[in-house]
Amino acid sequence: MARSGPSSRLAGGGAGRSAETRKLLVDAAIETLRAEGFAGASARAIAARAGCNQALVFYHFGSVASLLLAALDAVSAARLARYGAAVERAASPAELVEVAAAIFAEDIEAGHVTVLVEMIAGAASTPGLGAEVAARIAPWRDFARKAIDSVVGRTPLASLLPSGELAHGAVALYLGLELLSHLDGDRAAALSLFERAKQVAPLVEVLGLAPSSPDDPPQEAK
């Protein structure tokens, strides 16, 4: 899809004045979604937070919805990169739960996922936005599925709990915890759940369901 903004010197976004302003606006959009939610994320509110003029939203992004999608892209890319780096190190379900819990805690405390939640919930109010948001959430499910595959794919657990369903549930749980945390500022409830998961995961693994030969290379995730 073509960039909706103005022509920049080179496609790809250098560090010119234009790119700088775009970044200011994207960051401000993220902040505004976090603090005021989708319904409060107007061009004026975002521009005020970015310290620039309201008209620039339309100059650079064409519409508020496009700016919000750019914000969603930015959060999504940053977080998925972070997850990828961390999950590479996990070799067993217990280890996966361990790193996942650490990163989820990071997300919950920083409120990164609020952006996803607000965009999903807000999508209903703007025709066509739903599909755009859905396309940007899909990578999260894919990522979760591959992470789970690489770690439980070769255990008997896999036939009992297909990775696709597990991944769907994991993403859902993640979004729901964010929703509740955001509601009452009660990040503690989510965090203690992560602690519990770390504590229980090894037990599940020990119940005769661990990989038959732990040193086998993980099967290719398709």
Place this chain on the structure above:
Amino acid sequence: MARSGPSSRLAGGGAGRSAETRKLLVDAAIETLRAEGFAGASARAIAARAGCNQALVFYHFGSVASLLLAALDAVSAARLARYGAAVERAASPAELVEVAAAIFAEDIEAGHVTVLVEMIAGAASTPGLGAEVAARIAPWRDFARKAIDSVVGRTPLASLLPSGELAHGAVALYLGLELLSHLDGDRAAALSLFERAKQVAPLVEVLGLAPSSPDDPPQEAK
């Protein structure tokens, strides 16, 4: 808290003209939250769906936010009553999962929980709304905790997974599944997860973690 609307003949809402219109508006508010989300739930949109005038929203409820809270109350009361009736019959974790899955499927297919999700996500945009919404979500967590308590409270599972944390996770998962279902109309993913839960629950129960004496009366939930 006092009724914000006009004085009705008797406190408690008889079946007069006023109560009738109030119900029309509440139902329309629920429908609008489902179809257009929080950001699309304006007084005009709701009144149009109710087939009446926009001014009636303010006459009966004082503000849009109050009407939306009344809608949340209505959904919450109806659904909690439904759950209570169904869960009474469950005596084991597997049975609890069974009835829970059936009712959750009902909710997901009808989109009842969209109302909760939209109100939680939308609360961020209106000062003071967050606390009101939080107070209306609390009963869901309480209900889940008591249901879990009554069924796993006397098993060794209880020390491993405290019912409070489990309940928080259950509500979060529930809200998250609704969020995803609503996004891509993909109710199937949530439903197959419920099927999977029903299939796996008995196995967990059999792993030597079942109630030590199945006929003991369940311990009192505090």
Place this chain on the structure above:
DNA sequence: GTCTATACTTGGATAGAC
């Protein structure tokens, strides 16, 4: 109790000066 009409505010979006 319900409607029409209206005051006021906020928001999306564009035009044109700089």
Place this chain on the structure above:
DNA sequence: GTCTATCCAAGTATAGAC
């Protein structure tokens, strides 16, 4: 590329006729 000024649509809320 950024700003000011402006138009227009939509929203909240109230006043007053019926």
